Structures are given as structure tokens and as C-alpha cells.
Amino acid sequence: MVAFLVAEALGNKLSSYLAENQVQSVLKAYEFAEQCHKGQLRQSGEPYITHPLAVAIILADMHLDHEGLMAALLHDVLEDTHINKKELIGHFGSTVAELVDGVSKLSEIEFTSKAERQAESFQKMTLAMSKDIRVLLIKLADRLHNMRTIHGLSPEKRRRIARETLDIYAPIAQRLGINNLRLEFEELGFSSMYPVRYKRMLEARKTARGPRREIVKEIQDGIEVRLDKESIGAEVTGREKHLWSIYQKMKSKKKSFRDIMDVFAFRIVVDSVDNCYRTLGVIHNLFKPVAGEFKDYIAIPKVNGYQSLHNVLIGTHGVLIEIQIRTRDMDAMANFGVAAHWLYKSQQEGNPRAYRWIQGLLEIQKQAGNSLEFIEHVKTDLFPDEVYVFTTKGDIISLPHGATPVDFAYAVHTGLGNTCVACKSNGDLIPLSTRLDSGAKLQIITTKDAQPNPSWLNFVMTAKARSAIRHFLKHQQHAESIVLGKNLLNRALGSFGTNYKSIRKSWIKRALAETGCASFEEILQQIGLGDRMAYALANLMAPPSMRKDSIPEEFESPIMIDTREGLIINYARCCHPIPGDSILGHLSPGKGLVVHLDSCKNLNEIRTNIEKCISLNWSLKVKGDFAVAFKVQLVSERGVIATLASRISACEAVILKIQADERDGDSSIVDLLIEVKGRIHLAQVIRRIRLLKQVQRVYRTKN
Structure with a gap:
């Protein structure tokens, strides 16, 4: 009896915008669905037909066409009854049957399932959407009624469905511009997902509402009076912030409930775009706008087709006012999105941006190798x-x-x-x-x-990138430290009249026994990292007859430096050595070999320790870019620094750092750190700099 009365109410609602024969077609679909679902009950105990009927009423509020409403009433018959698609075509035609079939496929979406099933479901959704957007509208209305009647389910199932609604359905409704559905999805999802938080915030909003009423009325009356004086017909309404929106802002902006609620929101609906901008001018004369808060979504609509003028102003009593100014058509689009302009009938009307989004998803679906790739594109817009x-x-x-x-x-x-x-x-x-x-x-x-x-x-x-980089560097450092360790040990063995290739197994066993290392590679790595002295190890490995009581004054062969790259060879920042310079190195524990200029003062304390201070040579094949520091003294003129930088770049040198200090009113000292290939390249750069008439002096800084 209740379902019959509701169906009668549906018929009356449809009569306001559909032809009589179309209304009869919808009622015929209702009678067919009622017969198919006869004896079936919902978990609440109500007859099952009350669900498709409620879905149809939600869509009737959007003024959906008669075929869409027929499909809404029949959307569960393929899945839950003995009726097949062929029978539906016979009774209601192929269009309605295709819509019902599309919705039935969408009902298979299970967002908590495995990734591939989830992706396949998204793919079905997009294929159905691209053929006829009414499929998705019916699915959204179906979910909305399920959310309205969610209370009969277990708490665990309520939370799962609420999370699914907040994560998937609300963003889809927003993406399609159906604001009314989005807001209700968010409120119902919030109350089911976090019932205690929702209840407390609801009570806090009721408490705050009392003192706000007078302020809202005062501001609203002021706006209406001023617009009336300018002969602008407008509907002015004070908007109450939605709890999910307040909750999200409290989390993201780390603000209290009071801070969020201190902003008063108003919507002004006028009859033309011209009056939108006129209204904005009137409002700016009435209240002072807050700098940087104005957004023109009329000239540049949002991606879902939403249009409005947004601004924040300082109202009476110093309160903040958020205003939205839009036309009646824009208001309909904001509330009903794609449903407002029959997007499924015409690509040219209403919301072409949302249509292009749907068509874009179809194109990606065609190109994607599998459904998992496709789902990522869907999420691009739904999850920013x-x-x-x-x-x-x-x-x-x-x-x-x-x-x-x-x-x-x-x-x-x-x-x-x-x-x-x-x-x-x-x-x-x-x-x-x-x-x-x-x-x-x-x-x-x-x-x-x-x-x-x-x-x-x-x-x-990403964790994958971080772990892969660390793994490579660790492995590379290990490999490089072993190579350096070999070179240092080979150099040390030279003072014993032997070399690395001549090492015997008995020597290695002796070294492992004395050091406690698990492998000879580990010993070499320790030498390369500077944690173990090469000469001391060579002396330890050698037979007693070959051992020496003192370290020789110098080693015969220097270590060759052939590249800028590497993790074990570092270049001192105090003196910035480059190829062509006379260099020395010292072993720094845990870091490896640090290359300095031979004349660097920081080596003075260890210069005589040949175990720590190592003679180095540049390889003839050395390659890479090396940092070098120098100073330029020049006459202070406007634009001279830019000219200087341009000269350096013209020589194919990279500027790492540039800093100018004014010496006096007429001259400045510019500190530069650039990358060059070597001394010849540096000489070319300096020569080019000296050609500038403002330059008084150029000199390299070595400590």
C-alpha cells in the first residue's frame, strides 16, 4: 500500500515535466518491476520495490527523462529476478534494456576487492558512462538511497559502504558537477563512518547557530536592500557549511571548529551573466574584499562545468563573508551537473567539459593495455x-x-x-x-x-625509488672501495718488492686470521674507505722475513685520478682541485680518498704521514666537471652581474654559486663557484671575464 502511494506521488511529480504517454510508460515499468520483485524484502523488512521506486524519485527531482526513469525502476530485475535482457527488450525496447544492463554491470563494482577486479569494474563503469551517462546517474541515485537506509546494517558493513561512498561516489558526483548528490553522500558517509565525531559536530553547529542568526539576517538584509536600489533582481540565501566540509578543513588547515564556523556564507542568484558582475561591484561597495580571494569561475569554469563568482569580504562586525554569485542556469548546473542539460542527448549542450572527461576516459580505455592501467586515469581526477x-x-x-x-x-x-x-x-x-x-x-x-x-x-x-637508490649506492660504494683498496694495497706492497698480483693464499689466510674479517674483499673495502691502513696490512700479510719495522719515507707510484664521478673519491671543498693542478690525497675514515691541492693548508698536519697523505696524479684520460672557486673584483654598475654570468655560460661552464659583496660605493667582489673540465677550461673562462671593461681583477681562491 505504501509503495502504491509513493508510485502515485511519482506519477504526479512526473506530470509536471513529462508528456502523459511518457508518464504512463514509467508507471508501466513500475508495475512490471513490482511483479518481478513480488515477495522480495529488503534487510529493513520493507518490500523490495520501495528501493527502485525511491531511486526513480531521486532522479525525477533531477528531471530525468522517461527512459532513464523506467530503467531506474527496473535496474535490479536482471540481477535479482528471473527476467533476462531479451524479455526486457520485448517489453520496453532496446534503449531501456541497455540502460538496465549497464546498471546491472555497475552493481558488480566491489571497491574492497582485489585490484584487478576493481579495475575491471571501473572499466565497465566508463564504457557504460560513455555510451549513456544515464547509467551512472541511476547508479549514483541507487547508492544515495542505499546510504539513506544504511542504518539496518552492521556497524562494520556501514563503515565499509560509507568509506566506499566517500572515496568513490562522492568524488564522481563532484566530477560530474552534481553538487546536491555529493553533499548528501558526504553527510551520510560522515555520519556512518565517524558517528561519534558527526554527532559532536552536529551539536556544536546547533549551539553556534543561535548567535549567528541575527548576524546572517543583518548581512542578508543589507545585501538585498542594496541590490534592490540598483534594480538587480536576486535571490539571496545564507548557506550553512556542511559538516564533512568543516571536518575536512579542520584537518587540513589544523583549525578549530570555531575558526571554521566564523565564516558566513551567502549565495546570490541573478538572471544574467551581466548582472553577476554588476552584483559583484555592488557587494564590493558594501563590504571590503579580502585581497587574493576573488575567483572568476564564470570566465574560466571548473573542469566539471561549475560556474560562479567567488569572493571573501569583511562584513559588519568584522566577520568574514564568503559569497557565490551565479545565474539560475549556473545554479541548476551546480546542483544537478550533467543531469541539468541532458548531456546524454547532446554533446553540444550544457556541460561539454564533463562530456569530454567521460569521452577522454573512453579513449584511455581503448589505449590501455589492461584494466589496471585504465583505473589510474580514472583516479587522476577523482583523487587529486x-x-x-x-x-x-x-x-x-x-x-x-x-x-x-x-x-x-x-x-x-x-x-x-x-x-x-x-x-x-x-x-x-x-x-x-x-x-x-x-x-x-x-x-x-x-x-x-x-x-x-x-x-x-x-x-x-616513493619507497621504491629510495630503496633502489640506496641499494645501488651501497653496492657501488662497496665496488669502488674494493678497487681503491686494491690500488692502495698494491702501492704499499711495492715497498716490499712485490705487488697485488703476487699475493699468495697463505698471505690472505694470515690477514683474515689477524683482522677477523670474513673475506679478503671486506679487508680491501676497509682500506678503500680509510678504515684500515694499506701499509700496515701489507706488513701484516708479508712473511716475517719480509716485514719492516718502519714505514718508508715515500711510496714509488702515485694513485691515478681518472674521473669526477664516484662515491669513494671526494674533492675537497676547501681548495677545489681541478685536472692540471698538483694534488695530494688523504684517507678519511668512512669516506675514502679526499683530493686536495698539493698546497692546501689543511694538509699541513698530516703531510708527513705517508700512510694518510697519499701522492696523486691526474690521468691523461680524466673526465668530468670539477668545481672551482675564484673571485672577481669589478666596478659596480647596473646589470654587470648578469653580464658576468652570461660570459661564464657562453664558455660552457656551469655556475654553482654566485655572491656579490659591495666593497665600497664604486666596486664589488663577486665570489663564484663554477664547474669546469680542467685548468685549460678555467683559463678560457677567466680570459673571457677579463675582457669586460668593468673587471679590475680575477683570481682563484685556493683556501
Whole structure:
């Protein structure tokens, strides 16, 4: 009896915007659904037909067409009754049957299931959406009624469904611009997910509402009077903030409930776009706007088609006022989104942005190799806290907000990350530390000899990238320290009249026994890291007849330096040695070999200790960019620093640091740190700088 009365109310509602024959078609679908579901009950004990009937009423409020409403009434018959698709086509035609079939497929969505099933369900949703958006509207209305009647379920099931609603359905409603559904999803989801928090905030809002009423009325009356004077017809309403929105702002902005509630919100609906801007001018004359808070979503609509003018002003009594100014059509779009303009009938009407989004999902679905790739694109728009970028093949990579090209490279393949040297985003080169934006198409540039840079650990976001970099560096440091250890030991063995290749197994056994190390590689690594002295080990390994009581005054062969890269060989920042300079090295425990200028004062204390202070030579094949520091004394003139920097860049040198200190009113000293290939390259840079007429002196700083 209750269902019949509700159906009668539905018929009356439909008569206000549908033709009589269309209303009869909807009622015929109701009678058919009632017969199909006869004897079936919901968990609440009500007849099952009350659910599709309620779904149809929700959609009737959106003024959905008669075929969509028929499908809403029949949306469960394929899944829960003996009726098949062919029978539906016979009774109601292929369009309604396809809609019902599409909704039935969407009912298989299980967001807590395994990733692949979840992705397949998303794929079905998009295929159905792209063919007919009414499928998704019915599904959203179906979920809304389920949320309204969720109280009969167990607390655990309520929380699961509420989380699913907040995570998936509310963002989809927002993406399609259906604000009324989104707000109700959020309120119902909040009350089911966090019932205690919801109840406390509801009570706090009721308490705060009392003193606010007079202020809201005073502001509203002031706006209405001023608009009436300007002959602008408008509907002015004071809006109450929704609890989920308040809760989210309290969390994200770390503000109290009182701070959030201190803002008063008003919506002004007028009859034309011209009057929107006129109204804005009137409001600015009435209240002082807050700088930087104005947003024009009329000229530049949001991606879901939403349009309004937004601003924050300081009202009477110093309270903050949020205002939204829009036309009646914009208000309908804000509330009903794609449903407001029959988007499923015409691509040209209403909300082309939302339509393009849906069509874009279909295109990605066609291109994606599998459903898991496709789901990432769906999430791009629904979950802005994540970043979704494309590979050159069109694959989608999911990354956390703030991720960089290095994270992307490692997400694709560890080998790609280990050898990356640069990145192109949509065809343009970007630094490896750049924070990525969703939708970018990335191309990682690699070189065969490249390797991870320890500085990457300062900006990577993903655990995969961080662990891969650390693993590589640890392995690389191990390998490099063994190579350096071999060279140092070979040099030390020279003073015993032998070399590394001549080491006998008995010597190695003796070394392992004396040091307690598990392997000879471990000993070599310790030497390379500076934790063990090479000469002391050589003396330990050698037979008693070959051992010496004192360290020789010098070793015969110096260690050759052939590259800038490496984790075990470091270049001193106090003197910045470059190829061509006379150099010395010292072993720093745990760091390896540190290269200094031969004349560096910091080596004075250990210069005579040949175990710690090592003679070095540059290899003839040395390569890399080396940092060097120098000073430029010049006449202070406007733009001279820019000219100086330009001269340096023209010589293909990279400026790492530039700092100018004014010496007096007429001259300045500029401290520079640049990267060069060697002394010849540095000489070219200095020669180019000296050609500037403002330059008085250029000299290298070595300590």
C-alpha cells in the first residue's frame, strides 16, 4: 500500500515535466518491476520495490527523462529476478534494456576487492558512462538511497559502504558537477563512518547557530536592500557549511571548529551573466574584499562545468563573508551537473567539459593495455592527492603527490632509474627534482655509464625509488672501495718488492686470521674507505722475513685520478682541485680518498704521514666537471652581474654559486663557484671575464 502511494506521488511529480504517454510508460515499468520483485524484502523488512521506486524519485527531482526513469525502476530485475535482457527488450525496447544492463554491470563494482577486479569494474563503469551517462546517474541515485537506509546494517558493513561512498561516489558526483548528490553522500558517509565525531559536530553547529542568526539576517538584509536600489533582481540565501566540509578543513588547515564556523556564507542568484558582475561591484561597495580571494569561475569554469563568482569580504562586525554569485542556469548546473542539460542527448549542450572527461576516459580505455592501467586515469581526477603521469607508450604510472621524474623512472623500471640523466615532460626538458603534475607525458633520457646520484635521496618521494637508490649506492660504494683498496694495497706492497698480483693464499689466510674479517674483499673495502691502513696490512700479510719495522719515507707510484664521478673519491671543498693542478690525497675514515691541492693548508698536519697523505696524479684520460672557486673584483654598475654570468655560460661552464659583496660605493667582489673540465677550461673562462671593461681583477681562491 505504501509503495502504491509513493508510485502515485511519482506519477504526479512526473506530470509536471513529462508528456502523459511518457508518464504512463514509467508507471508501466513500475508495475512490471513490482511483479518481478513480488515477495522480495529488503534487510529493513520493507518490500523490495520501495528501493527502485525511491531511486526513480531521486532522479525525477533531477528531471530525468522517461527512459532513464523506467530503467531506474527496473535496474535490479536482471540481477535479482528471473527476467533476462531479451524479455526486457520485448517489453520496453532496446534503449531501456541497455540502460538496465549497464546498471546491472555497475552493481558488480566491489571497491574492497582485489585490484584487478576493481579495475575491471571501473572499466565497465566508463564504457557504460560513455555510451549513456544515464547509467551512472541511476547508479549514483541507487547508492544515495542505499546510504539513506544504511542504518539496518552492521556497524562494520556501514563503515565499509560509507568509506566506499566517500572515496568513490562522492568524488564522481563532484566530477560530474552534481553538487546536491555529493553533499548528501558526504553527510551520510560522515555520519556512518565517524558517528561519534558527526554527532559532536552536529551539536556544536546547533549551539553556534543561535548567535549567528541575527548576524546572517543583518548581512542578508543589507545585501538585498542594496541590490534592490540598483534594480538587480536576486535571490539571496545564507548557506550553512556542511559538516564533512568543516571536518575536512579542520584537518587540513589544523583549525578549530570555531575558526571554521566564523565564516558566513551567502549565495546570490541573478538572471544574467551581466548582472553577476554588476552584483559583484555592488557587494564590493558594501563590504571590503579580502585581497587574493576573488575567483572568476564564470570566465574560466571548473573542469566539471561549475560556474560562479567567488569572493571573501569583511562584513559588519568584522566577520568574514564568503559569497557565490551565479545565474539560475549556473545554479541548476551546480546542483544537478550533467543531469541539468541532458548531456546524454547532446554533446553540444550544457556541460561539454564533463562530456569530454567521460569521452577522454573512453579513449584511455581503448589505449590501455589492461584494466589496471585504465583505473589510474580514472583516479587522476577523482583523487587529486595522487599524481598520474603517462609513459611514452601511454601507460599510466601512479605516484604520490610531490613525486619527481626520478620516482617515475624507478616506478617504470629499476634499470631506467639507475641510468636516468634527464627528463622531458610533454617534450620540454625539466630538472630531475621537478614536482610532477597529473597528466604529463614523461620521457626519461638515459646514458649507458650513468648511475644514481646520492643527492636524489633529498627529493625522491616513493619507497621504491629510495630503496633502489640506496641499494645501488651501497653496492657501488662497496665496488669502488674494493678497487681503491686494491690500488692502495698494491702501492704499499711495492715497498716490499712485490705487488697485488703476487699475493699468495697463505698471505690472505694470515690477514683474515689477524683482522677477523670474513673475506679478503671486506679487508680491501676497509682500506678503500680509510678504515684500515694499506701499509700496515701489507706488513701484516708479508712473511716475517719480509716485514719492516718502519714505514718508508715515500711510496714509488702515485694513485691515478681518472674521473669526477664516484662515491669513494671526494674533492675537497676547501681548495677545489681541478685536472692540471698538483694534488695530494688523504684517507678519511668512512669516506675514502679526499683530493686536495698539493698546497692546501689543511694538509699541513698530516703531510708527513705517508700512510694518510697519499701522492696523486691526474690521468691523461680524466673526465668530468670539477668545481672551482675564484673571485672577481669589478666596478659596480647596473646589470654587470648578469653580464658576468652570461660570459661564464657562453664558455660552457656551469655556475654553482654566485655572491656579490659591495666593497665600497664604486666596486664589488663577486665570489663564484663554477664547474669546469680542467685548468685549460678555467683559463678560457677567466680570459673571457677579463675582457669586460668593468673587471679590475680575477683570481682563484685556493683556501
